[in-house]
Amino acid sequence: MAENDILKEITEQEYKYGFVSLIEQEYAPKGLNEDIIRFIWEKKQEPPFMLEWRLKAYRYWKTMKEPRWAKVHYPPIDYQDIHYYAAPKSFKEKPKSLDEVDPEILRTFEKLGIPLRERERLAGVAVDAVLDSVSVATTFKEKLEELGIIFCSISEAIRNHPDLVQKYLGSVVPYTDNFFAALNSAVFSDGSFVYVPKGVRCPMELSTYFRINASETGQFERTLIIADEGSYVSYLEGCTAPIRDENQLHAAVVELIALKDAEIKYSTVQNWYPGDKEGKGGIYNFVTKRGICLGENSKISWTQVETGSAITWKYPSCILKGDNSVGEFYSIAVTNNYQQADTGTKMIHLGKNTKSRIVSKGIAAGHSNNSYRGLVQISRKAEGARNFSQCDSLLLGDKCGAHTFPYIEVNNNNSIVEHEATTSKISDEILFYCNQRGISKEDAIGLIVNGFSREVLNQLPMEFAVEAQKLLAVSLEGSVG
Amino acid sequence: MEILRIENLKVGIDGKEIIKGLNLTINAGEVHAIMGPNGTGKSTLANVLAGKPGYEVLEGKILFLGKDLLELEPEERARQGLFLAFQYPVEIPGVTNANFMKTAVNEVRKYRNLEPLDAFDFLQMMKERASLVGLDVSYLNRNVNEGFSGGEKKRNEIFQLAMLEPTLAILDETDSGLDIDALKIVANGVNSLRSSDRSFLVITHYQRLLNYLTPDFVHVMYDGKIVLSGGSELAHELESKGYDWLKNGNNGKK
Numbered sequence: 001m002a003e004n005d006i007l008k009e010i011t012e013q014e015y016k017y018g019f020v021s022l023i024e025q026e027y028a029p030k031g032l033n034e035d036i037i038r039f040i041w042e043k044k045q046e047p048p049f050m051l052e053w054r055l056k057a058y059r060y061w062k063t064m065k066e067p068r069w070a071k072v073h074y075p076p077i078d079y080q081d082i083h084y085y086a087a088p089k090s091f092k093e094k095p096k097s098l099d100e101v102d103p104e105i106l107r108t109f110e111k112l113g114i115p116l117r118e119r120e121r122l123a124g125v126a127v128d129a130v131l132d133s134v135s136v137a138t139t140f141k142e143k144l145e146e147l148g149i150i151f152c153s154i155s156e157a158i159r160n161h162p163d164l165v166q167k168y169l170g171s172v173v174p175y176t177d178n179f180f181a182a183l184n185s186a187v188f189s190d191g192s193f194v195y196v197p198k199g200v201r202c203p204m205e206l207s208t209y210f211r212i213n214a215s216e217t218g219q220f221e222r223t224l225i226i227a228d229e230g231s232y233v234s235y236l237e238g239c240t241a242p243i244r245d246e247n248q249l250h251a252a253v254v255e256l257i258a259l260k261d262a263e264i265k266y267s268t269v270q271n272w273y274p275g276d277k278e279g280k281g282g283i284y285n286f287v288t289k290r291g292i293c294l295g296e297n298s299k300i301s302w303t304q305v306e307t308g309s310a311i312t313w314k315y316p317s318c319i320l321k322g323d324n325s326v327g328e329f330y331s332i333a334v335t336n337n338y339q340q341a342d343t344g345t346k347m348i349h350l351g352k353n354t355k356s357r358i359v360s361k362g363i364a365a366g367h368s369n370n371s372y373r374g375l376v377q378i379s380r381k382a383e384g385a386r387n388f389s390q391c392d393s394l395l396l397g398d399k400c401g402a403h404t405f406p407y408i409e410v411n412n413n414n415s416i417v418e419h420e421a422t423t424s425k426i427s428d429e430i431l432f433y434c435n436q437r438g439i440s441k442e443d444a445i446g447l448i449v450n451g452f453s454r455e456v457l458n459q460l461p462m463e464f465a466v467e468a469q470k471l472l473a474v475s476l477e478g479s480v481g
Numbered sequence: 482m483e484i485l486r487i488e489n490l491k492v493g494i495d496g497k498e499i500i501k502g503l504n505l506t507i508n509a510g511e512v513h514a515i516m517g518p519n520g521t522g523k524s525t526l527a528n529v530l531a532g533k534p535g536y537e538v539l540e541g542k543i544l545f546l547g548k549d550l551l552e553l554e555p556e557e558r559a560r561q562g563l564f565l566a567f568q569y570p571v572e573i574p575g576v577t578n579a580n581f582m583k584t585a586v587n588e589v590r591k592y593r594n595l596e597p598l599d600a601f602d603f604l605q606m607m608k609e610r611a612s613l614v615g616l617d618v619s620y621l622n623r624n625v626n627e628g629f630s631g632g633e634k635k636r637n638e639i640f641q642l643a644m645l646e647p648t649l650a651i652l653d654e655t656d657s658g659l660d661i662d663a664l665k666i667v668a669n670g671v672n673s674l675r676s677s678d679r680s681f682l683v684i685t686h687y688q689r690l691l692n693y694l695t696p697d698f699v700h701v702m703y704d705g706k707i708v709l710s711g712g713s714e715l716a717h718e719l720e721s722k723g724y725d726w727l728k729n730g731n732n733g734k735k
Contacts, residue, residue, distance in 0.1 A: 394574065394575075424574035424575075426574075427571070428534070429571050430571050430572075432531075432533055432534070432555065433567065433570070433573070434573070434581075435554070435555035435556045436531050436532075436555055436556075436558075436559050436564075436565050436567075437559055437585035437588075437641065437645065438559040438560045438585050438588040438589045438592070439556060439584055439585055439588055440556050440588075443584065447576050447580070447581070447584055448573060448574060448575050448576055449575075450575075451574070451575030451576040451577070451580065451624075452574060452575035453575075454575070
């Protein structure tokens with residue numbers, strides 16, 4: 001193939017996961033009211049405490065206003081024009097085994113590279129696959145159960161482990177927390193649940209793959225992970241959606257709880273449909289993710305690679321309550337064309353000698369806007385706390401923007417907070433320099449972006465690091481002329 | 482063997498003609514120097530040869546190894562053996578010299594149907610070539626040109642030249658901004674890379690680089706054309722008489 005054809009082929013490559021599966025869907029009627037919430041609750045066959053909690057959240061949400069402080073712009077969302085529940089018709093009852101699952105659904109996940117049949121599965125990774133509002137299948141469940149690890153959809157957890165759910169659901173992100181968290185609490189349909197018992201080191205990566213398929217539907221994912229004393233778990237989520245002209249809402253809540261000496265590593269590769277070159281369509285990714293290091297010496301580490309979504313609004317945070325606990329946030333956010341990202345973290349230091357580390361890499365191309373927003377808060381009692389923050393921005397071209405909004409509050413005088421920031425630009429001069437050494441534009445951008453992102457990519461589980469690296473390159477294709 | 486042939490080249494930027502009918506032939510193993518006052522189109526010539534966007538070729542042709550150079554993308558020219566040592570080398574964020582060179586060398590090798598070098602051979606090669614221009618091995622793990630002094634940047638250009646083993650190396654004012662010691666290091670590096678299958682086109686404003694780097698031919702460029710060509714002695718003549726001498730209607734001789 002001639003060089004020019006290859007360049008043309010890759011610069012014109014479209015979003016790879018934009019297909020729609022022809023699955024017969026059952027929808028809740030459009031709109032939001034108490035009947036819809038009862039409808040979801042009934043569909044999910046949840047115990048009564050959940051209905052009460054959902055309705056309280058809904059009533060609270062009605063009193064709230066959508067937040068507008070983020071550096072993102074979008075037309076008002078009509079919350080009455082969304083389906084809050086969509087599930088394949090074949091799912092009246094959750095299938096007992098994969099043989100009962102509609103082959104079209106299995107094909108959907110196969111096309112996405114997520115084989116659900118165990119003989120084809122990724123070695124060493126257990127997967128919970130969520131399509132629109134329901135969990136399709138969870139692999140390796142039995143093997144994990146032998147160790148006492150619970151890995152299932154949150155709907156199953158609510159039915160089968162109501163005590164654990166009632167104790168922890170909403171304990172880190174209460175429904176009063178913010179507008180989207182309240183909405184999610186009222187209508188969430190599925191997500192994953194993980195419980196790792198005392199002293200158990202989870203032997204494989206746990207992962208959830210979220211897929212939006214139905215149109216005019218919001219996805220309200222809810223994930224809850226509890227690591228009991230001295231346990232360890234590494235969890236990864238991936239997400240894609242079809243190409244559509246409409247904007248679809250994804251408002252998730254993720255809560256992590258690490259007890260004494262426990263460690264949770266949470267990685268995200270977010271590749272929701274970003275919208276087209278003119279900024280039409282794409283997912284609104286409005287997400288609340290928060291973990292609490294409840295016990296001493298516990299650790300929570302967030303790693304995120306954000307390449308998709310028309311708008312990203314998320315701040316995976318850590319509340320460092322236990323003494324000597326550690327919070328980490330490693331992030332790469334890529335925006336191209338007309339994408340907007342306002343993302344960062346909050347590190348709330350409450351315990352003594354707590355430590356946090358923030359490494360944020362923002363890459364902006366096209367007409368996009370990429371903001372880092374972060375809070376480091378050290379309370380009076382958090383003696384000897386330490387924070388280190390590094391925020392780097394990389395610009396491709398001169399029509400995009402990178403912004404940094406660091407907030408620092410220190411309320412004692414024996415803590416150390418450090419903040420470093422840089423901004424670099426991939427200019428035409430740099431690209432020509434690389435060309436002159438025999439390196440094509442695409443390879444040059446890949447080289448620079450991967451070098452820039454290396455520190456964060458290194459944090460990802462190995463199976464996903466390579467994928468993420470490719471994803472970065474694909475997301476920026478066609479961003480230079 | 483003929484490496485480069487430029488015939489009646491006319492080049493403009495933003496509608497303004499900069500090169501106004503230039504002819505030049507370079508054979509294998511020859512070192513040509515182009516001298517001339519500022520603003521006569523010397524760097525434009527270097528950039529057009531390397532394929533930098535923004536220049537408009539109005540007339541004429543350029544053959545490189547018998548092929549139409551202007552048809553090739555900049556990276557293809559590089560892979561076919563054309564190298565430009567930049568007057569102002571850029572900094573590349575996030576990319577180490579070692580990684581940059583590995584990518585570049587393997588691109589060139591791929592074009593020549595050679596296997597990529599393994600990590601060990603590559604490291605050996607880098608150490609050896611870095612020492613040619615007195616660059617410490619620790620430079621290889623730093624980002625390309627980031628925090629380098631002017632002299633280090635120029636030495637890095639010659640190091641890259643040594644790594645990529647081009648057929649034609651163009652040095653665009655490599656001597657500018659160098660003190661005498663750095664100049665000697667750069668010149669010695671270039672001298673050690675001279676061979677019967679490698680040609681050089683050295684662009685310079687001053688004669689002093691040519692004290693250490695004896696060219697086979699010296700051309701004087703003025704107002705977009707080569708107005709005078711000769712042997713290395715021409716450089717000395719220019720140095721003593723100054724460029725004003727050209728303005729008094731001296732016609733080309735060879």
